[in-house]
Amino acid sequence: MTSNEVDNINGSAANNTADKPLSSIVETPLTDSLVNEIFHQQNNDGSYPTTDEFGKLFNVDFEQVKNQLKEKGLDSSISDEIHRLISTASILFYFLYHSQKTQFPVDIDAIKQFVSKARTELEGFSMKADPIMQTYIDKGELAVKYVIDTREKYANICNDLKLSHPTWESYIQHLMNLDKQE
Numbered sequence: 001m002t003s004n005e006v007d008n009i010n011g012s013a014a015n016n017t018a019d020k021p022l023s024s025i026v027e028t029p030l031t032d033s034l035v036n037e038i039f040h041q042q043n044n045d046g047s048y049p050t051t052d053e054f055g056k057l058f059n060v061d062f063e064q065v066k067n068q069l070k071e072k073g074l075d076s077s078i079s080d081e082i083h084r085l086i087s088t089a090s091i092l093f094y095f096l097y098h099s100q101k102t103q104f105p106v107d108i109d110a111i112k113q114f115v116s117k118a119r120t121e122l123e124g125f126s127m128k129a130d131p132i133m134q135t136y137i138d139k140g141e142l143a144v145k146y147v148i149d150t151r152e153k154y155a156n157i158c159n160d161l162k163l164s165h166p167t168w169e170s171y172i173q174h175l176m177n178l179d180k181q182e
Contacts, residue, residue: 021065023177025058025090030098038091039139046142047084047150048091058094062087065175072161078154085150088143089172095140097178104178108148108169115140 028034034057041054048054050062066083074082092111096102102110119137151168158166165171165179173179 018064020175020177021068022058022060022086022090022172022175024060025094025176026097026178028058028094030094035136039136042139042143043084046088046139046144046146048087048143050083050087054087058090069161072163074157074161078157081150082154082157085147085154085168086172086175089147089151089169090176092140092143092147093173093176093178105170105173107167108151111144111147111169115144 037057038048041057042048050066052062055062062083065086066079069079069082070076089111092114093104093106096106096110096114097104099114102114115137118140155167158168158171163171165174170179
């Protein structure tokens, strides 16, 4: 590879980072240790934090997203919930992306269907034989519930902030560079 080709790749990555700051999430390989760490960091309400530690799992800087939303006028009284919505939905989209059974962009129903199908498939394999898998499905359902509830609670905020997309799931997929997948 020539130095110009490397510069072009680095330049396009830098340009992409500003508009799609969560794109490296989907580029992160899905491993057993990563899955364990993801579920280890899940909050009791099903959400995921937007901490530096969590961001390091995927080589993302959630501060960039937080700052962009703050600049758009996100009310500080709801910012924590919105940040956790973005982080949690990103994790769900990550799993959907790596399932290789999903065509993006997706709507919220695709997330529900994915988790429901996973539960049905695992029930066929007798989840009692694998309590860890049962725990993961339970935690996945809790994450979906958090995303759906928080998304509905703050559905109007995307428009109020004049974000580039009308729904949280489309906005988050844009941040992850999943909105142009074909």
